[in-house]
Structures are given as structure tokens and as C-alpha cells.
Amino acid sequence: MTEKRIYTKPTIIRHTVGVMNKYGRPPATVPMNRLVGYEVKELAAKYGSPLFVLNVQELREKYRDMTRAFKTRYPKAHIAYSYKTNYMKAVCSILHQEGAWAEVVSGFEYDIAKNLNVDGTKIIFNGPYKTRDELIRAFTEGSMVNIDNYDEMQLIEDIAEEMDKVLEVGIRVNMDLNNPPWHKFGFNMEAGHAFEAVKRAQASGKLKVVGLHIHAGTYIDDVSIYSKAAQGLVDFYTYIKAQLGVNLKYWDMGGGYASHNTLNWAWAPAEQTCPTYDQYAETICPILMNGPFSANNAPKLFIEPGRALVDEPISLITSVAAQKRLPSGARGIVLDAGMNILSSVQWYSYNFQTGQDSGFMVEDTVIYGGLCMNIDVLRQSASVPPVRRGDLLVIPHVGAYNISQSWQFIYLRPAVIAIDGGEIHVIKKAETREYVQEFEDVPDKFK
Template sequence: MYEKPTINRVDFAMASKYGSPLKTQKVRSEIDGVSVHDLVNKYGSPLFVFSERIIEEKYHEFKNAFTSRYPEVEFWWSYKTNYLDAICKIYHKLGSKAEVVSEFEYEKARRLGIEGKNIIFNGPYKPKDALKKAVEEGAKIHIDHWYEINDLEEIAEELGIEIPVAIRCNMDTGVYPQWSRFGFNIDNGEAYDAVKRIYEGKKLYLTGLHSHIGTFMLSANAYANETKKLIELKNKIEKDFGYEIEYIDVGGGFASKNRLKGVYQAPEVIVPSADEYAEAITNAIFETNKGKLPKLYLETGRALIDEAGFLLTTVFAAKRMPDGKKSYIVDAGVNLLYTAFWYNFEIALDKRYEGLNEPSQINGPLCMNIDVISENIMLPPLKRGSVLSIWPVGAYNVTQSMQFIRYRPRIILIDKNSNTHLIKEADDLNYIVEKEIIPDYLKG
């Protein structure tokens, strides 16, 4: 197809040790030995793809980093990060328990066979009936606010039991903005006051302390500060109230090898390793703790799953923008990649293409101006049918994806033997309208 030629200014300062941006092409023709074209031909496009091999490698990387440094470590899979049944099953098979932040996620974990005692129930909104069920089934309740203390005391009275609980804490760890919305503040004494309130109420007793200081945390030292403050609070609580704190839960938030927008260093440079996170946290415990060592809980999500997820998308059309930039329209949009607003994903081609790269952008299929997967990317001339792979997209994109304008696609898993398995069927009209009801007066 003829296209009117244009002249675009190319900034050669973009060149690196890998060569000129005019010639550099990132190619991913297969995932775990399976051709991206074979995947699209069999399952359609767009298509989420998960690698069991990468899931296991990342899990063992983090597990070894922590268990080699600390005697009692437990991993609790963060359901909100990716609650596909097959994905959760893999983590439970590897040894992770479940961490949930809603009654929906709690029910999902129970449906997958996870006992209440192996579920942490977190979050600022726990309806009382869901809270009561979790208590009856022995789940670990992490209290977020004063109202929840009242609710739990009423449940304790109804059931005639004393309920073991933990409290969630927030604090200044040197990273801003602080996640001060959740839990009780340690720095101003609120967390201590909450423990005192629990102690005086005589219906609950404290067994754990929890904090989750943020997401995509690029500072291992922030975890050292968090852990030190949790342990200092533990020491004071045990001395003043006689509680034995069985565990501290340092949450999650460990970063993956993704690229935050506005950060120009490579992930390999700025993202701490599992060993660096583990060293910071465990050293802080050993240096600060008095008395018996607590168990260490980790609610690891993003760092374990993000790099195991790919999204395959196909070029549908191309057009020239008024500023001369080339726009490629693909069949995956921000309805599937909500995190595209925060991350510059790695985008790879299915093969090497002839021709020089030029400034381009990748737009999804939505009739929305915000549907931009990549705003500035150097790409060679691509044809309709070219397959692009977007990575890493394993964290939050599936759980936050929405049925908007386009149906959500199939999701597959590639096992360690390079066999492919459909783990979620695509949406269709029946699925979308299943819960809709037309009033009688509008029928006919």
C-alpha cells in the first residue's frame, strides 16, 4: 500500500551501546519454546500468556533469599495481584498460603481448598458477616481501623470466644508519598493505643503485626526501616501487655523488572534483587528484636508473577499522525493493560523486519483517546498481522482488566514441558448479559 513519505527528526542521543535506534529491534518469536504465531493461530489475539517456568523460578528466587537468612518464613500469595484459579493453584502447590483483601477473594481461596487458618484477611472494608465467617473458620484477621475492633468484639461476644488478631500499621519509612491510609500509625502512637484498646477490651488478643508500605518499592532500605519499627513496637507491646507476638508481616510491594514511567535507568540497575530485600528485612529483625524471634510473613505478589505474564497483540492498521509519527492500531488496549498508565512495557516483534525504525506509537482498539499502549517507541515498518509481545504484564492487569468496548480475551498457561493450557475462556455476549434484567415494561 502506497504511503506518502515524511521526514522525521531522529535524536541520535538515543543511541546506546546496543547501537543506533534506527536499527535496533527487540524480537521475541516464541515463549518457552512455543511460537507466538502458533499461540495466536490456536487461541486468537489478543492473548494473555503465563509461563509456569518463570513463576517457579521467581518463587524459588525469593524463597531461597529469605529462608537462607531467617529460620521461619511463610509466603502468602496476594490474590489481588492475580486471582486466576490456575495461577493461585501453582503458588499454593509451591507452598504459599493465601492473602486476601475482600470477601470475594476470601471465598475464592476457600473454593480452591485453602483452609481458613491458611488465609490472611486484610483490607479496610470487611463486612461484618464476612468477618464473622472468617473468624469462625480460623482466618488470620488483620485489623485496619477502630471500627473493626468494635465489630470483632461484638463477634467475639456473639460466639463466646476470644479472637486472635493482628493490627495493620503505617509509618514513615523514608519513601514518599507514605501509605498512611491503611492501619494505625506507629510514629504518633496510634498503633500502640490500638493495642492498648484491644488489651483492655478483653475480647481479642494480639498475635501479629503487619505493614504494607507501598507498591513497586525501589528502596530495600525502606523495608529495613519498616521492619525495625515493627520490631520496636513488638518489643514494647510484649513488655507492657504480656502478649507474645507470633509473627510480623512486612507485606509485599517488591518491584518487578518493569519500567516505571519517568524513571530512565534500566530495571536491572534500579530494582533491588530478592537478596537485597531479604538482607534488609532480616538484618533489621536480628538487630532490633528482643526475646523470641517472630515468624516472618511475606505477602509477595508483583515480584513473583509480573515477569511470568505476556500479552500477545496483533497489528490491525497503521496511520500517519499530523505530527508525522506513525500510529499502529493493535487489538489490545488499556481495557486489558490498565497498568500502561504507569509503566513503559517492553514491546517485542515476532521477527526482524526490514527497514529503519521511526518514531511510533501503539494504540489499542478502543474509541478513546487515552487508549495508548506506548506513546514513544522506535519501530520498523509493520504490516497487518504482525504479532507484538508486551512484557511484563503478569501483575494486576488480569484482575483489573475490564469488559469495555471489546471482549476480554483468552488466557493460557505454558507448563514446564512447553504444553499449552487454556485457563480462562474469552468473554462473550452471553457472559456479559448473564446478570442483566430487563423490566417487564421494556420487553416486547
């Protein structure tokens, strides 16, 4: 008997114009049948679909690489991991094992760090809203607190009075770096507010300014923004040192470093536009090294990456629930994952790669999430080969924000597994109805 031919789902695709842009053809879809050494099909069968998969080794390597890039150029540089991007306990814990400090923006996040046994002196407490109790805890435990506004400054002065000691603080500053500018956080430099804030803090007799914090924005792939921010900090430090005798123990360049995901409005794919850790470090560090300090009393430099560390090591396995032909002639597919677990579709044109061999013939496809909600569109147009119900798609680079911003809506949220050295660990179980309704109650009279 002669050997039979390899089968792929029979497909016909209409030729259209307009699929090229000035950078050439869209990237071809590459199957991703395996993740961290495991068959995608096996993982989905065992742990369910959708399923988040963390590559532990990749996360560790990213931390080490970013640390190397900054420390070789500024020896007192240190990473404080931005908890909000993904505060799953296992993710934070792995990064703390590597030596990361914690950057938190609420009492809740602070508590996560403490629960992981992070020493208070290794926590940076940022954000525009910190309660009195949270601030007392942070100062008692020796954390770095960066003041965002005058109300907070006043509150901290009161706390200093109660604690009967001078409290060391950082001041968060902002400057015109982006369009539109980020004026929400901290005190503006150009308007003179930042100088007034430092002066006011120093003059209070209750606070001592030992830190400056700036955060240039989010997903910044233009390194010149960091060079402006770094120069801004150097100029400002030079000025407050001369005028007010401030000596910094640390300066903090914040986060905003990009990852390999293409923004919805970008022409070129992220692989071409996302700067490397070395490019960021090479932009920031030499400027700061020219700051007003002698070689032996350089302030510690903090950077607060989140997305740039956790986005790429996590993938999402999802299944095709249905496919349909739209009145426009385009193909549509519906997945079992929706924007409730992929909130970053607002920003990103994610890649959707097949989790099995599906042939090389691709068609422009609208990818819908599984929510019964019209706005649940994961991508307006992606090149996808023929798939059928039950086929798997893998979405790489989904580790930042999607899990911490996920919301329980219509469906239960999926499990998260970590693969490390050939072992699989469930680091978050899939939700159950009982879990979701745990804190609800129906009073007897409603029954």
C-alpha cells in the same frame, strides 16, 4: 536461478536528535518470535489475539527463588501470595502447590482461596473493609485477621463476645516511609495511634494481639524503605512487649516488591533498578532477626508479594490493527489490545517486541490501544521496527494487576493460556457476548 534477497517491509526513517538520555541509547527492539517454546504466530492463530500467555515454570521458579532468599535469612519466613495482583484460579493454585499461603483483601478473594481448598489457617485477611459475615467466617476458620481501624476492632470485639472466646488478631500499622505517606491503612506509629490500638485491643479482654502488619507501598525499588519499615516494626514490638506484654506469633512485612517493568517516570530501565529477591531479603531479615525474642521463639515472618511473582511470567500477544502518520511526523500504530486489559500502562512503559522478524530498523512510534477512546494510549514513544496490519507484538511482564483489574469495555476480554512442560492449557476462555450479558434482563414491557 540466483537466490532472492530476504525481504523486509520498505521503510524510510527520518533522523532526529534527542533520542538519547544520560544512560545512553534506548534499548534496541529484540524480536520475540517464540514464547515458552511455541511460535507466537501459531499461538495467536490457534487461541486468538490478543492472548495472555503464562509460563508456568517461570512462575514456580520465582516463588522458589523468593522463598529461598527469605528463608535462608529468616528461617520462619513464609510467602502469602497477594491475591489481588492476579486471582485467576490456576495462577493461585500453582502457587499453593508450591506452598504459598493466601493474602486476601475481601470476602470475594477469601472465597476464591477457600474454593481452592486453602485451609483457613493459611489465609491472611487484610484490607480496610471487611464485613461482619466475612470476619465471622475468617475467625471461625482460623485465619489471621489484621485490623485496619477502630470500627473494625469494635466489630471484632462484638464477634468475640458472640463466639464467647478471646480472638487472636493482628494490628496493621503504618509509618512515614513514602512521600506522600501511606496513611490510609492501619494505625499510625509516629502519632501514637498504633500503640493506643494495641493497648485498646489488649485491654478489651476479648482480643489478644499476636501479629503486626506493615505494608510499605507499591513497586518499591528503594530497599531503604524496607529497612526503615523493618526497624520500625522491631522498635514497636520492643516497646509493646515491654509496656503491654505482647508476644507476637507473627509479623508481616506486606508486599510492594518491584518487578522488571520500567516506570513511566523512570530514567533507567527496570533491569538496572529493580532489586533482586536477595537484596530485599538481605535488607529486611537481618533487622528483624535483631527483634526482642530468643532464638527459639521468633515470630513467623510473612511477606506478601504479588507483582514480584506474577508480573514477569505472563506475556500478552497482540496484533497490529493499523498504522498511521501523525501530523507531528511521528508514526502511530493501533493494536487490538487496549488499556481495558492493560491498566498498568498508567505506571509502566512496557516493552513492545515484534512477534516476527521485522528487520532492525526502528522508529519512534506512538502505540495506541484499540479502544475508540482518545485516552487509550499504551505508550507515547517506543522503538518499533516496520510492521503491517496483522503483525504480532509481544508485551512481556504483564501478569500483575492487568487481568484482575481488566474491565469489559467495547471489546470482549481475551483468553489466557498456560504453557507447562510443552503442553498448552486454556486457563481462561475468551469472553463471549452471552457471558457478558448473562445477568442482564430486558423486562417484557421494554420490548
